[in-house]
Amino acid sequence: MEKTIRIGILRETKNPPDRRVPLSPPQIIALQELYPHVEFFVQPSDYRCYSNEEYEYLDIPLREDLRDCDILMGVKEVDKRTLIPGKTYLFFA
Numbered sequence: 001m002e003k004t005i006r007i008g009i010l011r012e013t014k015n016p017p018d019r020r021v022p023l024s025p026p027q028i029i030a031l032q033e034l035y036p037h038v039e040f041f042v043q044p045s046d047y048r049c050y051s052n053e054e055y056e057y058l059d060i061p062l063r064e065d066l067r068d069c070d071i072l073m074g075v076k077e078v079d080k081r082t083l084i085p086g087k088t089y090l091f092f093a
Helices: 026-032 051-055
Strands: 005-009 036-042 071-075 090-093
Touching: 026 036, 051 090
Parallel strands: 005 036, 005 071, 071 090
Antiparallel strands: none
């Protein structure tokens, strides 16, 4: 049995807020079908191009606290003061 990997999608915090996302809700579902040992969690956001409801509709959990995720993904870099030690971060901008 493979180890469960938890991936968190970060809320964008730079000003002005970026509306892009590293993974869309349909992309997350496709990845979950290919890799059933990977779980996804999304930090709620009022600014991203996909609403919180679009993630929830596809049963992708929203979670404020992503500290238990192994990998954290975002579009823009985050403030160094908010980095969680020992985590892997992926940024795409």
